Amino acid sequence: MKPELRSLRIAIITRNFATHGGGAERYAVAVAEQLAARHEVHVFAQAIEHDDARMTYYRLPPMRKPRWMNQWLFAREAARLTRTGFDIVHSHENGWAGQVQTVHVRPMRQNLLPPGSGLVRRVAQWLKIVTSLRLMTYLRLEAARFRCPGRAIGVVSATLRDEMAASYPASHACLHVVPPGVIVPECVPPKEEARQALGLPQDAFILLFVANDYRRKGLDTLLEALAALYRSLLAGEGVGANSFAQEAFAEADVRMNSHLQVKPAHLIVVGDSAQIADYQVRCRSLGLAERVHFLGRQKDMNPVYAAADLLVHPTREDSFGMVALEAMAHGLPVIVSRAPYCGLSAALTDDEAVLLDDPTSADELGQALRGLLDDAERRAALADAGRAVAARYDWAEIARQYEKLYLELAPGNR
Numbered sequence: 001m002k003p004e005l006r007s008l009r010i011a012i013i014t015r016n017f018a019t020h021g022g023g024a025e026r027y028a029v030a031v032a033e034q035l036a037a038r039h040e041v042h043v044f045a046q047a048i049e050h051d052d053a054r055m056t057y058y059r060l061p062p063m064r065k066p067r068w069m070n071q072w073l074f075a076r077e078a079a080r081l082t083r084t085g086f087d088i089v090h091s092h093e094n095g096w097a098g099q100v101q102t103v104h105v106r107p108m109r110q111n112l113l114p115p116g117s118g119l120v121r122r123v124a125q126w127l128k129i130v131t132s133l134r135l136m137t138y139l140r141l142e143a144a145r146f147r148c149p150g151r152a153i154g155v156v157s158a159t160l161r162d163e164m165a166a167s168y169p170a171s172h173a174c175l176h177v178v179p180p181g182v183i184v185p186e187c188v189p190p191k192e193e194a195r196q197a198l199g200l201p202q203d204a205f206i207l208l209f210v211a212n213d214y215r216r217k218g219l220d221t222l223l224e225a226l227a228a229l230y231r232s233l234l235a236g237e238g239v240g241a242n243s244f245a246q247e248a249f250a251e252a253d254v255r256m257n258s259h260l261q262v263k264p265a266h267l268i269v270v271g272d273s274a275q276i277a278d279y280q281v282r283c284r285s286l287g288l289a290e291r292v293h294f295l296g297r298q299k300d301m302n303p304v305y306a307a308a309d310l311l312v313h314p315t316r317e318d319s320f321g322m323v324a325l326e327a328m329a330h331g332l333p334v335i336v337s338r339a340p341y342c343g344l345s346a347a348l349t350d351d352e353a354v355l356l357d358d359p360t361s362a363d364e365l366g367q368a369l370r371g372l373l374d375d376a377e378r379r380a381a382l383a384d385a386g387r388a389v390a391a392r393y394d395w396a397e398i399a400r401q402y403e404k405l406y407l408e409l410a411p412g413n414r
Contacts, residue, residue, distance in 0.1 A: 007038060008040065008087040008088055009087050011044060011082040011098075015062075016045060016046065016047045017032075017049070020299045022212050023321075027092070028092045030183075035403075044082065045060065046059065046070075060074060060081075068134040074095075075095030078097050079097035087406075088406050090402070096145070099151055101145050101151060101152070103145070103153060103160065109167040112129060113125055143168070146171045152176060153176065154401075156177075157177065158177055159319065161177050178401050179344075180325065181393045188305070188330065189302070189303055190306070198295060198307055199293075201266060204265065205310075205373065206267070206309050207222075207311075208309075208312065209268070209311075210304075211273070213273070214273050217314075218359050221359060222267070223286055225365035226286075226369070227287065228366045229373075264291075309332070311332045313342065314356055320343040321336060321342040321343060322344075324342070325344060325390055328353075332383060333353075333380075333386065335354040335368050336348075338355045341359050347389075354372065
């Protein structure tokens with residue numbers, strides 16, 4: 001008979017503990033919230049925007065620049081503070097502390113030294129690494145997660161598991177796929193109310209894009225595809241390839257409404273990005289300035305999902321793709337890159353999402369957009385299938401998977 005898991009004193013290590021961060025941050029918070037119902041949870045972070053009376057918070061001072069030095073100092077201080085006094089140390093960051101690790105992103109070693117690269121390239125890359133204190137620090141911190149025996153390493157997708165095993169073969173036996181969960185909303189604001197609160201047009205078909213790294217998650221491709229969609233509706237009208245007069249857009253709206261039976265398409269972009277100003281310039285050059293709405297960071301995403309009609313996630317690299325799962329939970333049809341570009345897609349079928357073969361192809365994305373804009377039944381079917389997908393990813397079950405790992409590793413439970 002297996003022993004019962006007693007209440008544990010757990011240290012959580014993550015530099016940013018906030019629900020409005022990226023997928024890794026939301027993952028760490030959600031797991032901690034589940035664990036706090038049964039265990040004593042202590043959070044060690046540099047940025048904390050979370051308030052839960054069941055948790056104890058320790059704010060570690062950050063070093064703003066250089067980032068690589070800040071990461072090393074955080075790893076050192078977190079290791080010092082959690083060396084004793086805890087049954088389990090669960091880290092979401094590169095470093096040497098923690099019996100349990102969760103890896104959220106492709107390893108740097110995979111990017112710098114991809115398996116199968118030729119000898120000349122590998123020698124050149126190693127020269128680049130050994131002459132850069134920044135790269136050496138990042139790689140040493142990453143490798144430190146796999147040096148100590150007796151660790152369990154959670155990875156958020158099978159795609160990431162395979163990348164980790166290729167970059168760090170000795171870690172293969174320690175890897176466990178523990179995907180993110182999602183909270184299926186019980187109550188969301190009506191679409192009209194959500195759009196009014198966010199300052200969005202009521203008479204538009206709204207596409208949603210969510211990311212902090214706009215380029216890596218495919219905003220360039222999406223903007224090109226959206227502009228191309230309008231150009232296709234104005235074929236033969238003498239409209240320039242890279243810009244539109246507002247009169248031309250108005251004509252395209254009329255044709256979109258008559259040919260595709262949908263309202264004019266607008267795009268909302270959510271995420272905290274230093275590149276917003278550059279992308280606003282790009283939108284103006286494409287004639288999309290009045291069709292693209294940059295909302296910045298949103299602490300509460302429920303109104304955003306409620307306001308949208310379709311999520312577009314043409315990511316070039318995403319270990320899982322939590323935003324796609326969250327959109328499905330809110331009943332949105334989803335266009336998303338196939339695996340290996342997006343880890344979630346390895347578990348999806350063409351009946352559950354529109355899967356892009358090439359996330360850099362504006363032509364493919366434009367065809368996918370037009371296909372969905374022109375097919376309300378297909379959108380409804382994808383929305384229903386997406387809800388069923390989201391129901392399979394429950395945060396309570398994710399936390400139980402970690403508790404099974406704790407049971408194997410906590411001193412009093414061995």
